[in-house]
Amino acid sequence: MDLRIATDAEDLSQRAAGLFRHVVERALAGGERAAVALSGGSTPRRLYAMLGEEPWRGRIDWPRLHIFVVDERFVPPDHPESNRRMIRETLLAASPLPDANFHPIPYTPDGPEAAAERYAEDLRAFFGPGLPHFDLILLGMGADGHTASLFPGTDAADVRDRLAIPSVNSSTGAQRVTITLPVINAAQRAAFLVTGPDKAEALRRVFVERDPALPATRVGLASGELTWLVDQAAAALLRR
Ligand code: 6PG
Secondary structure: OEEEEEOOHHHHHHHHHHHHHHHHHHHHHOOOOEEEEEOOOOOOHHHHHHHOOOOOHHHOOHHHEEEEEOEEEOOOOOOOOOHHHHHHHHHHHHOOOOHHHEEOOOOOOOOHHHHHHHHHHHHHHHHOOOOOOOOEEEEOOOOOOOEOOEOOOOOHHHOOOOOEEEEEOOOOOOEEEEEOHHHHHOOOEEEEEEOOHHHHHHHHHHHOOOOOOOHHHHOOOOOOEEEEEEEOOOOOOOOO
């Protein structure tokens, strides 16, 4: 397990930008296009804006990069809680990524099940049949140990036969749409970005106890490399 401890959130964002660029550059050296799936929440906001600034902006081959979304709060695209909106306001606002290269999770009044099925179709259209193999998936982790929108106390992390599913935030009851654990674990590379003291206990349960009740513990790439990028505050309970 590749664990990297950053001084603080800004240092973590810089390190994450370097990892992002390295992975995309390597993917494009071996193929026509690169596919990265981004998580929402607050931790990665700075990183997404940073990628559109120098030195990173000029080092990413944006026309050959495709950006997908790991999970979504089931709200309209312009809702303040929308991950699509957050990514639009940060990465897309700052970078020259072509609009056609952004693949958000669809919102449909037909409900989260229909949205999940449409997103699965989008994934199949891009990757072909079988499991998508993202070049990179960026993940966060909640203080409850959820990742993507796979929440503890639900069976979302047990789903094996679908690419995307509706799910529920077990703390709030809010409806979500998320890629599934098999899709995450099929990635070539994945990186958790975790900051802040409120994540320290969950990180201890994941790293020290390997507690399977926490969905973040269940992320283990089949053949890819998993990196944990955490700041000192989140790593406070990890003995070195
Ligand atoms: C979301 C994210 C979610 C996030 C964690 C951590 O939609 O909220 O995809 O999985 O990564 O909740 O969120 P913070 O970065 O805000 O702590």
